[in-house]
Amino acid sequence: MQKWMLSILIAILVLSSGIGNPQVLADSLKEMKDEKNAIELKKNSINQDIQTKKSEINTNQSKIESILAKIAKLDAEVKETNEKITKLENEITQTTEEIEALKASIEDLEKKIEERDEVLRERVRAMQVNGGSVNYLDVLLGANSFTDFIDRVSTVATLMDADRTIMKEQAEDQKQLEEEKKLVEQKLEELQSNKSELEELKASLQSQKAEQDRLAAELEKEQDKLNAEKVDLESEYEEIIELSKELELEIEAEQKRQLEAARKAAEEKKRQEAAKAKANQSSSSSKSASSSSSSSSAATSAPAISAGTWTKPAQGRFTSPYGYRIHPIHKTKRLHQGVDIANSVGTNIVAAADGVVFRAASHPSYGNHIMITHHINGQTYTTVYAHLSSMNVSVGQAVNKGQLIGKMGSTGASTGPHLHFELHKGTYRHSPTNSINPVGIVPF
Numbered sequence: 001m002q003k004w005m006l007s008i009l010i011a012i013l014v015l016s017s018g019i020g021n022p023q024v025l026a027d028s029l030k031e032m033k034d035e036k037n038a039i040e041l042k043k044n045s046i047n048q049d050i051q052t053k054k055s056e057i058n059t060n061q062s063k064i065e066s067i068l069a070k071i072a073k074l075d076a077e078v079k080e081t082n083e084k085i086t087k088l089e090n091e092i093t094q095t096t097e098e099i100e101a102l103k104a105s106i107e108d109l110e111k112k113i114e115e116r117d118e119v120l121r122e123r124v125r126a127m128q129v130n131g132g133s134v135n136y137l138d139v140l141l142g143a144n145s146f147t148d149f150i151d152r153v154s155t156v157a158t159l160m161d162a163d164r165t166i167m168k169e170q171a172e173d174q175k176q177l178e179e180e181k182k183l184v185e186q187k188l189e190e191l192q193s194n195k196s197e198l199e200e201l202k203a204s205l206q207s208q209k210a211e212q213d214r215l216a217a218e219l220e221k222e223q224d225k226l227n228a229e230k231v232d233l234e235s236e237y238e239e240i241i242e243l244s245k246e247l248e249l250e251i252e253a254e255q256k257r258q259l260e261a262a263r264k265a266a267e268e269k270k271r272q273e274a275a276k277a278k279a280n281q282s283s284s285s286s287k288s289a290s291s292s293s294s295s296s297s298a299a300t301s302a303p304a305i306s307a308g309t310w311t312k313p314a315q316g317r318f319t320s321p322y323g324y325r326i327h328p329i330h331k332t333k334r335l336h337q338g339v340d341i342a343n344s345v346g347t348n349i350v351a352a353a354d355g356v357v358f359r360a361a362s363h364p365s366y367g368n369h370i371m372i373t374h375h376i377n378g379q380t381y382t383t384v385y386a387h388l389s390s391m392n393v394s395v396g397q398a399v400n401k402g403q404l405i406g407k408m409g410s411t412g413a414s415t416g417p418h419l420h421f422e423l424h425k426g427t428y429r430h431s432p433t434n435s436i437n438p439v440g441i442v443p444f
Contacts, residue, residue: 030395032250032251032254033251033358043237043241046233046236046237047237049233050230050233050234050237053226053229053230053233054230056226057223057226057227057230060219060222060223060226061223063219064216064219064220064223067212067215067216067219068216070212071209071212071213071216074205074208074209074212075209077205078202078205078206078209081198081201081202081205082202084198085195085198085199085202088191088194088195088198089195091191092188092191092192092195095184095187095188095191096188098184099184099188102180102181102184105180106177106180106181109173109176109177110177112169112173113170113173113174113177117170119166248427251427252380252426252427255356255358255373255375255380255427256373256375256380258356258358258373258396259355259356259373259374259375259398260375261356261398262355262356262397262398263354263398265398266354266398266400302314302315302347302348302350302402302404303315303350305350305401305402306443308443309353309376309401310352310353310401310441310442310443311350311352311353311401311402311442311443312352312442312443312444313341313349313350313351313352313383313385313419313421313442314341314343314347314348314349314350314408314419314421315341315343315347315348316341316342316343316347316408316418316419317341317342317343318339318340318341318444319340319341319342319418320336320339320340321336321339321437321439322336322337322338322339322435322436322437322438322439323335323336323437324336328415335435337422337435338384338386338420338421338422338423338435338438339420339421339437339438339439339444340418340419340420340421341418341419341421341444342416342417342418342419343408343417343418343419344408344417345389345407345408345409345410345417346389346407346408346409347407347408347417347419348404348407348408349370349385349388349404349405349406349407349408349419350401350402350403350404350405351372351383351399351400351401351402351403351405352372352374352383352401352421352423352442353372353374353376353381353383353401354374354398354399354400354401355372355373355374355375355383355398355399356372356373356396356397356398356399357370357371357372357393357394357395357396357397357398357399357405358371358372358373358395358396359371359395359428360391360393360394360395362411362412363386363412364412364413365386365412365413366384366386366387366412366413366420367386367387367388367409367410367411367412367413367414368386368387368388368389368390368391368406368409368411368412369384369385369386369387369388369412370384370385370388370391370393370405370406371383371384371385371428372385372399372405373427379425380425380426380427381423381424381425381426382422382423382424382426382427382428383421383422383423383424384420384421384422384423384424384428385405385406385419385420385421386412386419386420386421386422387408387409387410387411387412387414387417387418387419387420388406388407388408388409388411388419389406389407389408389409389410389411389417390406390407390409391405391406392404392405392406392407393405393406421438421442422435422438423435423436423437423438423441423442424436
């Protein structure tokens with residue numbers, strides 16, 4: 001409800017302040033109470049929306065935290081992959097350097113092989129000049145002396161060994177060259193392959209991280225939106241609470257005004273009755289006797305009216321005090337906001353003090369019930385009379401202390417005929433915030 005709506009309600013009350021009709025007073029109070037109920041419903045609805053938003057925010061925050069954990073894990077994996085790639089690149093660089101060094105060794109090896117090839121080719125040419133073969137026996141027999149023979153034998157042996165050595169070294173160097181080339185090329189190929197796999201893994205991780213970053217950004221944006229909506233709801237909730245407080249004060253003021261109007265009406269009624277009694281003394285005496293007789297017959301079911309401000313609302317057994325107890329129907333521990341007086345169905349129920357009826361209706365728990373506002377020594381009180389079998393007053397009606405207002409019953413959430421009586425300090429609220437123990441205030 002907006003402020004202007006409250007202003008209209010206040011204006012209605014101001015315009016109606018000069019009207020003495022109890023029904024008009026009751027209608028204005030009913031409108032204010034209906035408006036307060038609407039505000040309470042709105043407040044509860046907003047509060048439920050706030051709780052829903054909080055739940056959505058918590059759920060969203062959990063998603064964000066989960067994604068951030070995934071991002072952190074992906075960051076760690078990317079870092080680890082980068083370290084592996086760096087290590088491989090270092091190994092590739094080292095292997096490339098080894099290849100370059102090996103190229104020099106290969107060049108030397110190739111040079112040796114080429115030199116040996118040249119020696120071997122000379123041997124071949126020599127053999128071709130000598131008919132295709134070297135006759136070492138001719139060399140030995142051509143010696144001029146024994147010493148020359150020995151020298152030639154040594155030379156021939158040396159040449160034969162040299163030929164064998166050259167052939168062996170040539171074969172070994174060729175094999176070594178092929179193996180070293182193959183080993184280096186294989187190592188380089190493996191390193192390049194591993195590097196490619198790691199680069200693909202890195203690209204995949206970075207792609208996943210980018211997707212997670214996108215999701216996190218969307219969730220952060222949604223979180224900001226939810227928080228803003230929650231702030232708006234909380235602001236609206238605070239406004240509703242303030243409006244509810246203002247309206248509650250207006251209701252209390254209206255109840256006091258109604259009570260004052262009822263008092264004036266009662267005083268006027270008494271004045272008129274006094275004038276009538278004075279005008280017809282004999283008639284007044286007979287009526288007084290008749291009234292005494294009627295009161296005597298009613299005394300069997302109604303309590304005696306006590307002196308002072310308050311009087312006992314009903315005759316009967318005091319069965320349940322004010323305070324916490326296990327509810328006889330709901331079987332849960334809750335505050336019993338009043339006291340119970342048990343008696344037979346139809347027992348008279350009277351107003352505990354002078355006041356104005358502001359509610360006379362039925363309720364699932366209270367059953368048929370009456371609520372009366374009292375203004376006593378500058379303090380407002382509210383009394384509640386529940387589980388009635390019948391109600392003898394209407395909303396807006398002024399009642400006097402001890403006046404019959406209804407009959408005892410067992411309507412609503414009740415286990416047997418009794419009066420549930422509550423006393424509230426201030427206006428009535430359906431909560432234990434202002435209910436008080438009537439014992440010690442009301443003379444039971």
